[in-house]
Amino acid sequence: MRRLGELEAEIMDRLWRWQRAATVREIVDDINRTRPLAYTTVLTVADVLYRKGWLIRGKSGRAWTYEPARSREDYTASLMRDALGRTSDRPAALLRFVEHMSPEDVGSLDAALRSLGRQAPDEGTAAGDGPRA
Structure with missing residues (x-):
């Protein structure tokens, strides 16, 4: 985009x-x-x-x-997806991005992942597994 x-x-x-x-x-x-x-x-x-x-x-x-026709959040998310798509090492790019996030933004990201039913692997699930009951 x-x-x-x-x-x-x-x-x-x-x-x-x-x-x-x-x-x-x-x-x-x-x-x-x-x-x-x-x-x-x-x-x-x-x-x-x-x-x-x-x-x-x-x-x-x-x-x-x-x-x-689209929200500001849709626009921002599209820019983020586009930027992520420009790297050959997505995990490294995501890591660098998260390393520079404020604690408040990390909390927001965690809440967003939880609302989608996803958890980071170090949060109690193994990679590829669903959330634990």
Whole structure:
């Protein structure tokens, strides 16, 4: 998966934060609080994101509205899978990643694995075995 461009990410960030459909005018007005940007530029990039499958487009009167087709978490997970897929030694890459995680992130990873019914081998299961009863 290709990382979103700067303006693509800026548009997606707003829509993820707002958690609702928005018009290009709303997005432009919000961006223009920090820097000037033309309406047509945002319209073009929103259309590109729609064609790439990142946005859902609908009509509200005469204006198009846009909302995310995927969550921020889906995007982040896709980037992580892509990065992991670029190495020939996945276990080593995962180890390096986990070594640099905060204790809070390690706890979150452990909770995520448990919610999927998985445990790390040193947590009471042998590799390939299911969780112990």
